[in-house]
Amino acid sequence: MLPSRTLVLLWVVALVALPQAYDDPYVLRILTMTCIFAVFAASWDLLAGYTGQVNFGHALFFGAGAYTSALMSLKLGITPWATVWAGAAVAALFGFLVGYLCLRLRGSYLSLATLAFPLIALGLLFAFPGFSGGELGISGLRRVVVSPTSNYYVAALSMLAIVFGLWLLADSRFGIVLHAIRDDEVAARASGINTMRYKLMVFAIAGAAAGFAGALFAHYLRVAGPSSLEVALSFQVVIWGIFGGVATIYGPVAAVFILYPLTEWLGSFQGVGELRLLIFAIIVLLVLLFMPRGLAPWVRDKLETQCPRCKQRNGSWKKVCRLCGAPLQAQVSRAQRLVGH
Amino acid sequence: MLQDILVTGLVNGGVYALLAIGFSLIFGVARIVNIAHTAFYMLAAYCFYALLVKAGLGFLLSGIIAVVAVTLFSMLCYRLVIEPVREHEAAVLIATIALALIFQELMLFTFGGHYLGIPSTLDGSVRVLGVSIPYQRLLILVVAAAMLAVAWFVLYRTRLGLAIRATANDLEVANLMGMNVHRVAMATVAISVALAAIAGVVVAPVFVVDPFMWLAPLVTMLAIVVLGGLGSLKGSLIGALIIGYVEAITVFALPAGAYLKGAVALLIMVAVLLVRPEGLFGVAFEEER
Numbered sequence: 001m002l003p004s005r006t007l008v009l010l011w012v013v014a015l016v017a018l019p020q021a022y023d024d025p026y027v028l029r030i031l032t033m034t035c036i037f038a039v040f041a042a043s044w045d046l047l048a049g050y051t052g053q054v055n056f057g058h059a060l061f062f063g064a065g066a067y068t069s070a071l072m073s074l075k076l077g078i079t080p081w082a083t084v085w086a087g088a089a090v091a092a093l094f095g096f097l098v099g100y101l102c103l104r105l106r107g108s109y110l111s112l113a114t115l116a117f118p119l120i121a122l123g124l125l126f127a128f129p130g131f132s133g134g135e136l137g138i139s140g141l142r143r144v145v146v147s148p149t150s151n152y153y154v155a156a157l158s159m160l161a162i163v164f165g166l167w168l169l170a171d172s173r174f175g176i177v178l179h180a181i182r183d184d185e186v187a188a189r190a191s192g193i194n195t196m197r198y199k200l201m202v203f204a205i206a207g208a209a210a211g212f213a214g215a216l217f218a219h220y221l222r223v224a225g226p227s228s229l230e231v232a233l234s235f236q237v238v239i240w241g242i243f244g245g246v247a248t249i250y251g252p253v254a255a256v257f258i259l260y261p262l263t264e265w266l267g268s269f270q271g272v273g274e275l276r277l278l279i280f281a282i283i284v285l286l287v288l289l290f291m292p293r294g295l296a297p298w299v300r301d302k303l304e305t306q307c308p309r310c311k312q313r314n315g316s317w318k319k320v321c322r323l324c325g326a327p328l329q330a331q332v333s334r335a336q337r338l339v340g341h
Numbered sequence: 342m343l344q345d346i347l348v349t350g351l352v353n354g355g356v357y358a359l360l361a362i363g364f365s366l367i368f369g370v371a372r373i374v375n376i377a378h379t380a381f382y383m384l385a386a387y388c389f390y391a392l393l394v395k396a397g398l399g400f401l402l403s404g405i406i407a408v409v410a411v412t413l414f415s416m417l418c419y420r421l422v423i424e425p426v427r428e429h430e431a432a433v434l435i436a437t438i439a440l441a442l443i444f445q446e447l448m449l450f451t452f453g454g455h456y457l458g459i460p461s462t463l464d465g466s467v468r469v470l471g472v473s474i475p476y477q478r479l480l481i482l483v484v485a486a487a488m489l490a491v492a493w494f495v496l497y498r499t500r501l502g503l504a505i506r507a508t509a510n511d512l513e514v515a516n517l518m519g520m521n522v523h524r525v526a527m528a529t530v531a532i533s534v535a536l537a538a539i540a541g542v543v544v545a546p547v548f549v550v551d552p553f554m555w556l557a558p559l560v561t562m563l564a565i566v567v568l569g570g571l572g573s574l575k576g577s578l579i580g581a582l583i584i585g586y587v588e589a590i591t592v593f594a595l596p597a598g599a600y601l602k603g604a605v606a607l608l609i610m611v612a613v614l615l616v617r618p619e620g621l622f623g624v625a626f627e628e629e630r
Contacts (some may be wrong), residue, residue, distance in 0.1 A: 054431075101611060108374055112567045113614050116607035119560055127597045231556060235376075235438050242431045274525025278446035279441040281380040285422060288436055292429040 003303040003315055008250065010022050012256075015156050019149045028152045034260045035159035036217045037151075041240040041252035042163045043209035048238075049246030051202045052182030053102070056115035058210060058237045060098065063118060063229035065091040067125075070138040070224035071077055080144045084215040091211020092204045114251025117267070118229040125226055138224025144219050155216060162209055167249040169205070178202060179247070243284055245294025254296050257265025261282075344463070344472035346589045352478045354585025355485030359540035360558060361565040361577040362492060363533030369509035370451035370529040373423065373433055378554040379443035379562060381534045385411045385541030386550045387448050390459055400462050408538040415534035416527060424523075441555065449552040456549040477546055484543045488536060489578065495532065496574070505529055509572060560603060561588075564610040570623025579621065 004330070015035075019028060040062055048054040069087035073080050075091035098117055102110050125132040144154050169175060180188040183197050189195050218224035227233070237252075244255030259280065266276040304313045305328050307321035320327050364378045370509025385407050392403030418440060426432040458498045463476035496502035508515040508525045516522045548554065565584050591605045592598040613621060 055432075101615060105614060106618075108368070108571055109567060109614065109618065109620070111374065112563045112571075115560065115563060116611055120604045120607050120611075123601050123607075126600040127604075180537060231560065239435050239438060240433045246431060274450060275446065277442055278450065281442040281446065285436060285439045285443070288432050288439075289422070289425055292426045292432040294431075 002313060004300055004301050004313075012160060015160070019152055023149055025148045028148045030264045032148075032152045032220060032259050033217075033264075034257055036213050036220065037240070037260055038253045038256040039162050039213040039216075040210050041237055041244070041256045042166050042249050043206040043213070044237045044241050045244075045246060045249055045252045046166055046170060046178075047202055047206035048241060049248065049252075050175060050178040050182060051199060053099075053114075053199065053203070054111045054238075055098075055206075055234075056111045056238065057098070057117045057119075058114075058206075058233050059229050059231075059233040060114075060118040060121060061091040061095055061207040061210035061218070062214035062233065063121060063224075063226075064094045064207075064219035065214030066224040066228045067138070068211070069130065069215035070218045072143055073139060073141060073219070080142055080219045084144065084212060084219065086209045087215030087218075088212040091214065092208035094211070095203040095205070095207020096200055098207070099200045100235070102203075103199060115231070115234065117171065118234060119231070122226055122229045125229070130262075133225075135226060137223050137227075138218075139223040139225075141219055141222040141224070143222060144171070144216070151220060155220070158216065162212065163253055166205075166209065170247075170249055174198075182247075218247040225284040239284055243287065243295060245296040248294075248296050251294050251296030255294075258295070342470075342593050344578065346586070346593050348469075348472055348474055348478070350586035351594075352482050352585075353588060354582040355482050355489075356540050356544055357558070357561060357565055357585055358578050358581035359485050359488060359536045360562045361569070361581050362489070362574055363536035365566050365569070365572055365577040366496075366505070366509075366561055367533040367575055368530055368566070370505055370512075371427075371526045372430070372512075373437070376434070376437040376559065377418075377441040377444070378533070378537055379559040380436075380444040381411055381415055381559065382537040382541035383448065383550075383552070383555040384414070384444055385538035386459075386545040387452060389542045389545050390452075390457055390550050393459060394457075404542045406533060407542050411538040411541075412535045413533050416531055419530045424548070445552045445555065452501045452552070454552060456551050458549060461545045461546045464476075481547065484539065486609065488539055492532070492536060501525075501528060505532075518525035557603070561606060564607050567620055568610045568613050570620030573620070573622040574620030576620055 015031075018031070034042060040058070043061070044055060044058045047058075065084075065087035066086075068090040069080065069083040071088055072078050072083040078086075098114060102113060106111055129135075136256060145151055170178070174328030177188070177193055177198055180191070180193065181198060185195055214228060217228065240255045240259060241252045243255065245258065262283075263276050265279050266279055267273045272279070287295060303316055305316050305318075306313055307324060307328060309325055309326040310321060310324040312321055312323040314322055314328060318328055360379060360382060364375060367373055367375050367378070388407035388410055389403055392398045392406055393400065396403070398406070422436050422440060423433055426436055461475070461477045463480055466473040466475040467479065468474075494502075496505060504515070504520050504525050505528065507518070508520060508522055508529075512522055515525070561584060565580040566577055568583065569578070569580030586597050587609055588602045591602040595601060595605075617623075
């Protein structure tokens with residue numbers, strides 16, 4: 001079995017089994033938040049990594065999901081089990097809208113324009129505090145379930161389902177089209193792909209997943225506040241995505257699972273707590289200097305090699321390809337590596 | 342109220358222009374979306390504060406030292422952090438975000454999170470058109486105008502400026518023509534951060550200095566640059582004035598305007614992008630393959 005698949009399997013088993021073995025509420029709380037943010041980061045990756053629509057305003061979808069779900073469950077008294085889905089739907093609508101407005105933009109223009117949308121929403125929230133709660137947000141929400149363990153399971157299982165779904169989607173024909181759009185949109189259009197429709201669909205799907213995460217987050221913390229729309233959150237997801245390695249889905253998830261508990265853990269120390277953002281930024285910077293393509297691709301390249309003939313992945317200890325029997329070069333010279341890419 | 346709008350818009354527009362032109366330059370030459378740009382502006386304001394209030398140096402001396410120190414520091418950062426990952430656009434992007442966060446946290450740790458006030462450089466005010474303008478705001482306007490003139494001179498009347506514009510136009514051809522594009526990029530970083538640092542020093546006495554003062558101008562600056570067209574200096578200048586006036590009008594004319602000023606400015610940007618995806622003065626160049 002491939003090392004990367006073994007790692008993923010171990011991770012899934014550990015996630016599911018953890019509360020049975022060790023149910024410290026503090027650890028469960030951090031892991032619940034980690035799971036929610038993992039969905040958020042994975043949804044960003046589908047949009048930015050695969051499709052190349054590097055969204056600097058991903059917090060808009062998170063906030064849209066959080067506020068929709070919060071308003072519906074508080075003002076209309078609907079159970080959170082239903083409003084979470086409504087939040088995802090509204091966020092998908094926002095995704096469609098943002099995608100529609102940004103159809104003609106590309107590259108840095110798109111990134112910088114998308115940065116604007118959550119801030120416009122934030123300005124409107126502050127201007128109408130009667131409806132949105134202003135700076136305090138909407139508090140007093142019900143949790144989806146009561147006990148910490150069941151909350152953890154809700155977050156972890158929905159995270160596994162959504163992330164696996166996104167990964168399947170990105171690995172399918174649909175995902176190949178997204179790669180094509182990122183690499184050369186004109187060529188993709190020339191090949192008869194309606195790139196407009198694909199981009200809108202990806203914006204809506206990524207929006208829905210991020211909105212779902214936002215709604216879960218709001219119900220878990222029992223408050224939907226303006227911090228769910230801030231620039232800091234949008235930047236945070238960009239950092240997670242690129243740190244983990246874009247266009248992989250599992251990369252950003254791995255990044256969240258490393259960076260979020262790490263910052264929380266650092267924050268729990270007396271004296272170090274104030275410096276945790278500093279340490280976080282320095283770690284990100286240093287890791288990037290050594291692995292500029294991100295963490296997950298770097299680790300994967302260490303564990304596995306790709307067969308030069310049939311592109312099948314092999315464990316790095318193999319001498320010949322397990323599928324086609326071609327010899328796997330243990331040492332690739334620098335010149336060959338440069339030509340190969 | 343009309344005079345207030347005219348004056349505030351002009352002063353804010355001048356500061357935004359200093360920031361936006363620097364950002365635009367560095368984007369044009371090195372294709373770096375420098376999120377840390379306004380963080381250098383924040384650093385300069387802190388440096389000015391430390392030299393002026395803590396060390397007790399004069400206004401002029403501390404201003405000059407602050408600008409020079411921040412500029413040299415930015416070149417160091419570029420050399421150590423940005424250049425090693427230049428080939429990976431995504432890595433450059435989060436490297437600049439991480440740099441900005443590091444500066445913010447360092448200032449938070451060194452000076453604390455509270456607002457710091459800086460005594461005003463010049464006291465008194467002058468009356469123009471029936472509205473009194475404090476000399477401090479006039480100084481901002483004069484410095485901004487002078488620095489824009491200097492930047493224009495450097496870019497359009499010197500060999501370095503020619504090299505910068507050539508590199509911005511086509512990096513590979515500039516390299517083939519024998520320009521040292523690395524050194525040009527370094528010079529551009531220095532010029533662009535120097536402009537931001539000057540902006541930080543002149544506005545410090547008017548605004549309060551705090552570790553999060555880089556976020557609001559960052560968003561406005563990005564809006565201006567996108568509105569004017571990425572990499573276009575004329576666009577940045579005109580965009581800065583437009584956004585400066587839009588913000589002034591929103592604050593003075595609308596109820597709850599202070600909350601909405603950012604939103605209205607960003608809405609204008611989105612509206613312009615819908616009509617002209619490359620911004621007002623941007624060039625829709627062929628995608629590099």
